[in-house]
Amino acid sequence: MSLTPVNVRISEIFGNCTFNLNVMKEKLPKQVFKRFLDIIEKGRKLDAETADAIAHAMKEWALSKGVTHYTHWFQPMTGLTAEKHDAFIQFDSDDHISVIERFSGSQLIQSEPDASSFPSGGMRSTFEARGYTAWDPTSPAFIIERGRGSILCIPSAFISYHGGVLDMKTPLLRSMEAVSKAALRVLKLFGNKSVYRVKSSVGAEQEYFLVDHRHADKRLDIKICGRTLLGARPVKGQEMEDHYFASIKDRVLDFMQDFEFELLKLGVPCKTRHNEVAPHQFEIAPIYEEANIAADHNQLVMETMKRIAKKHDFYALLAEKPFAYVNGSGKHCNWSLIDTDGNNLLDPGQTPEENLQFLVFLMASLMAVEKHGGLLRAAIASAGNDHRLGANEAPPAIMSVFLGEMLSQILDQIESGKVKDAREKSFLDMGISKLPKVSKDQTDRNRTSPFAFTGNKFEFRAVGSSSSISIPVAVLNAAAAESIHELADQIEILTKKTKNFESAVIETVKKAIEKTKKVRFEGNNYSEQWLKEAKSRSLPIAKNTPEALKFWIDKKQNSCLINLGILNEEEIESRYHICFEQYNKTIEIELATMLKMLSRQVLPSAYIYQKEIASSVEAALQLREALNDISPAAAGTDKSSSLEDLDIMPQVKFFKEYAGAVSKLQIAIEHLREVKSELAAEEDLIKKADIIVKKALPAMQSARATADFLETVTDRECWSLPTYSELLFWD
Ligand code: ADP
Ligand code: MG
16 A cells, blocks of 8 residues: 555655745745845844745745644654644634634744643743743744645744743754854854854654554553563564665555655655664664754654554554564764855865864864763663663663774874874875874774764764654754864964964864863773773763763753753753653553553463463373273273373473462562552652662563563463564564
């Protein structure tokens, strides 16, 4: 089944459902369009007249496409998107009889969804619950076609009545501004006069699983939690490595075509797709875009994926660890800085001057991780990602940077002041500054690093697959901005002192190399040794979400957010609470789901089978006794038909083992109930998280082990839950 029309060219449908610059250029008066470009490119203030003209054109365009309603589309701190629809209507006159379609500039710019039920971490008490949304003109409005409805979505920020930040987009936009300002400073120091803005670019590779509806529908854990909480190891997992990059099966490809068709219409530049490592795990990667647009688009990727998967009788699982025993899913955020002349600031240049500039931005990135590794760890922390980080399949929970052999050598040489001609091609003495020539790294990638340099960008690999990219990227931008300013300060001071710009930069880079050495790690991040080594380097280590979240309120860690005006203390505090709340709620729901499955499915199945074993053993015993009672004459001399020497003990032993496990499960269920009540009674968020880590998670793990054992020895006919083999190998 495919919903996508055949014979369409991507270039013809791309962005058809977006009010993008092409459409605006065509629909808006020339002057208005020019003013709009100044607003989004140069930060000019939006005036009422321009807003009215854009609103009118946007409405007319939307109506021509069958749209009836509009919504300010925003991203509250649930990590999802939110919308509240308004029809484009207004009474025509005071008689309140007929209506006309209207949409004003002020309606476009701002609305008050009165969304009082979104998490605000105590920042917004419900009696003055109003929050309002504000249009983000840099991200194109788009039309979502859902069911029979077509809705115009206006990407927006969500702010509390008193101006406090309540969403994911605002800090991201502010961080983009901050990093642009900082980077511009350095570019100006290097004599660049043409550049007026620096964009943070992001390409988010999204991993996911597809499961067949027939099986997933029978699993409460998949339906409620988006991941399995129970399930024994399947006979085959990913060990044959036969799924990675394998040919994509027809049914999946049909889904991908439809899914991408929808995204392409929404202007999401889907570029690459492939089978990932685990069975029925896949990846979609778009071409990179400016961070806020990439973030909006990633939300659309996740939502559209789930929606279109349903049409194909699939569940799309975005959880970080939907299945034990096979790989989990991540969202690799490729990140760089690109100026308005189109130069990638993390691309090693052709000339020594360009390379010097590259080194400044490279060092700023290292400093960002060195100073704010804890905050970065906090930004990616979630209950789901805890299963993935450090599980030998994903970057560990310790933030370090991988640079590759060549860059590492170059930095070592600059640090020691000795520039060698180690490799003729790449290590040339440039005369003017004795700077080694930096060219693209040819070395192998280090898949185990959470933050790896990949030639002209960093790949932040520790982000969870279900997470919004906004906060991880905002923190990255903020930390980078702070470091760029710090380097610019030093360059300025040293230049004044020495009157030699180049040597001032080299000296600054050199100092930064020394300072950031401890976050550089080229080895295997999965190894036990690294954990020890990281401890000795006193890098921030957080084993789980509650430990990681503490970095939010660590003053050293969050200073970049506060000093650059990205989030204030109150906003950080509220975010900290929301993250704890979300962590707690997620685990409480998982615990309740597991409890329900164990008591209503697993245990009943086990009791049925226990009874079967019991009656079977009993029947065998009875038969033996009965036969023994018969006179030897009746049994004849045929020894083989006699049951006298039949050893029933192995069967009894199995029964004992089985019944033992059933009792153990019964006890585990009771224990889970107790922990559940204890959690429910605890109101303090931090204490509750503590109970989760110390009691709930171990209790769940132990209950699962018993249930999974029972699964492996119970008659398939008695076992009501679909197994891992069915969930992972559904075709
Ligand atoms: P590779 O396979 O070498 O990692 P790709 O070119 O396939 O690199 O890119 C992977 C992802 O990184 C894509 O989403 C791509 O758009 C993104 N990407 C490439 N260059 C940049 C950049 N300068 N800034 C941000 N993301 C980038
Ligand atoms: Mg990848």
